[in-house]
C-alpha cells in the first residue's frame with residue numbers, strides 16, 4: 348500500500364514535471380523563431396562600473412563570450428515604435444534593455460509600464476537628451492541624470508535599474524565618478540546599428556548583422572524612436588538566430604534610488620500624461636526563457652569600484668576627452684528635444 352502511494356506520488360510528480368516543462372516550451376508563440384535568452388547576467392552596480400567598448404574611459408572587461416549579444420534600445424518610449432518592438436521581442440521570445448528618456452517616459456507612462464511588464468530591463472538616458480553632457484555645467488549635467496532616473500521610475504511606478512547610457516555616448520570621467528557615487532552602471536556599445544541615420548529597414552538590418560558578425564557579438568544599440576528600427580527588428584533577430592548568436596539578458600541586482608525631492612516637481616507632468624491613457628496595458632508575460640523554453644542560467648557580476656580621475660580642462664577650453672562617436676543631425680535632434688506629445692497629439 349505504501350509502495351503504491353509512493354508510486355502514485357512519483358507518477359504525479361513526473362506528470363507535473365512533464366506538464367511544467369511542456370508549458371515552458373510552449374511559452375514562445377512561434378517556436379521556430381525562438382531566439383530566447385541564453386543566460387541572465389545580474390549586475391551589482393555598487394562599484395559604478397562601465398561596460399562596452401565605445402569609450403576612451405576606463406571600463407570593465409567584456410562580459411560577453413564570443414557569439415553573445417545584448418539588445419539595447421535608447422531614446423524612447425514612443426508608443427508607435429516601442430510597441431511594435433515589444434511585439435517583435437515577444438515573437439522571438441527574447442529580452443532587451445531600454446535606456447529611456449525621462450520626459451518621454453513621463454509622457455507615455457503606460458508604455459514604460461508595459462516594457463517592464465513584458466520582462467525587459469529599464470534604465471535611463473537623461474531627462475531631456477542633451478546630446479553632450481560634457482558641454483553642460485556640471486550641476487546641470489547631474490540634474491539631467493538624476494531627473495531622468497526620477498522621471499522614468501515615476502512613470503514606471505516601480506523600481507528601475509541603475510543603468511545609464513550617455514546621450515551621444517559623450518561620457519566624461521567627472522560624470523562617471525558621479526555615477527559611481529550613486530552606484531549607477533553606465534553602458535556604451537559595441538555595435539552601432541546606425542538606425543538614427545539609415546532610413547530603410549533593410550539597410551538597418553543588413554548593417555547591424557554585418558557588424559555583429561564581424562565583431563562576433565557585443566552590446567547592440569538601437570533606438571525605439573523611429574519606425575524603420577521597428578520594421579528592421581524581425582529581420583535582425585531572425586538573422587541573429589540564423590547565425591547562432593545567443594542573447595544575454597541584463598538585470599540589476601539592486602534598483603536605483605531616485606532623489607525623492609524631484610518627484611514633487613515631476614508629479615504634475617505624470618498626472619497630465621496619465622489622463623491621456625494612450626497605450627492599452629497588457630498583463631505580465633513570462634520571464635526570460637532559453638530558445639527551447641527552459642529557465643536560463645543566472646550569474647552575477649560585481650566589478651569593484653575603480654579610481655576615476657576628473658577631466659582636466661586644458662587651456663583654450665578644449666575638452667581632453669573623446670570626441671562624440673556619433674552626432675545626430677540637427678533636424679532630428681530638435682524634433683527629439685520637443686515634448687513627445689507635441690510631435691503627435693494625444694489620441
Ligand SMILES: [Zn+2]
Nearest residue numbers: 421422514515
Ligand atoms: Zn540617445
